[in-house]
Amino acid sequence: MKRISRYRRHKAAGPILLIIALLAIGTTFSVASATTAAQTTAVDRSALVQEGRQIFLKGCASCHGLNLEGGGIAPSLIGVGAASVDFQVGSGRMPLADMSAQAMRKAPLYDAAQTAALAAYVSSLAPGPEVPNDSMLNYERDGSTAAGGELFRNNCAMCHNFAGQGGALSQGKYAPTLMGVDPKYIYEAMITGPQSMPVFSNKTITPAEKLSIIKWVKSAESEPNLGGASLGRVGPVTEGLLGWILGLGVLIGVAVWLAMKAR
């Protein structure tokens, strides 16, 4: 002890003591909080459901009904599952901004904790697809870009465009772009079939295949445009527009200049 106390006036003594103290507090706290979390999961769960119920009654029940039964303007939420709630509320589609043809992506109204509470409440009344956790979404490890491309072309490209840029459906509805979408929401959309989109069952497109699709979408997202301006990657429409308007415009200008007499 004497050997240590000899260094008590050393200039490094203060910082070293501080680090030791911080480490001790941090370790103690994490151990303590882990035990609390493990002990009170069930209680937390019902508290979460209660909180979700309160949010639901305030924010959702006017359209979806007091017991999720739906109504004239809103579908029933019985059995849609936590994944559907997480997708619709987490991506900002719900609550609706207006009664247009389709709910669109926007800044979410509820934060992550409120969304989780809502999801817990809705799934507590009737089971449905669960929110995938991070270990189920490791598309970098479990997916294959090549297989994803084939799956995408067969199952997704007709609505979402061959490069995932989205496309038009009927009567103002549309398939949104997949660029910049959180992998979790892509996965949830496939298992829940939000709005116009059909469900892609886990048996016909396995979870591993879904991750392949996500990996392909992400690789398309980061694909550089080596050929110049991508023009939205929607194919011949924008290319033709640019060719006709800009290309022919320049050619007409040149033709006029060619035929002009010099003064």
Added chain:
Amino acid sequence: MSNDIEAIKDPGLPAHVHRQADLNPAAADRAERQVAILFGISALGTLLLIGSYIFIPQDKFLFIPLMGSQNIHQLGLGLGMAISLFFIGMGAIHWAKTLMPDTEVVAQRHEFRSSDSDRKDFVDAVRQGASSSGLGRRSLIKQSLGAALGLSALSPLLLLRDLGPLPKNNFQTTSWKTGTYLVTDPGNRRINASDLEVGAVAQVLPEITNPESRKLSDVGKDAVLLIRLRPGDFNLTPEKLAMTHDGIIAFSKICSHMGCAVALYEQQTKHLLCPCHQSTFDVTRGAKVIFGPAARPLPQLNISVDKEGFLIARQPFSEPVGPSFWERNSQ
């Protein structure tokens, strides 16, 4: 009343207007400098092309307003080539317009008919050539040449064969047989009826022993879309309802209009859209056409399940899939 109509006189050419460069040596020098500048810009473009090729790495990207992130190696090559070619042309035209002579020149048309002596010389030459070649005497040459020329004319006829072969009954049949299993596309896994939730779709092909050897021309006829609805959603004739299984209905994915893959399924409206010409089919009413140019509903595949619940085709398509063709019975 006089019938004399005064002939309109030939007004001749308008008076020649001289250009600045014709009148003023300083203007001519300026035009010369302008042409030189245009050629100089072209040279700079070529230098940009060469410089981009040598000095800019291929993986360098740069954000350019309106165009987004661009590969500047490629941008330099393209821009350099465009500048170098465009400004050569522009300089040459400016040169021609400002400095080259622009006085109007009249060239009268000459008669097309050759002079009589030229025509006589030509006929004589042909006659002399014909007699010296000896075609009239050497009949073996004449006959063999005729045969060779005649045969060579046959060879283009062979190319006509490429218009065939006739499709026989290929348009009428698909790979779907009684008892063929429905498999996922891609993946080639059999599908259990219980695998599909309400609102689910699946892209389906007929099961074949060696999926690796599946031909694209077969996929173009065999592709099927499987959709599951609530059984109560159907509004079908009893025969068509019997072709579904527990809310699962299967349609040919090949549009009856022009053969595009009809697979845009709107789950809420239960409409199938064709991406090519917006034909819209109502799934609940057996793919009845409710919008667009398609004339017929999509052919429905009669499906059922085997003992373990895997989906099978109960019988082949009862009508040709895809667009109309000449011999098709359109009833």
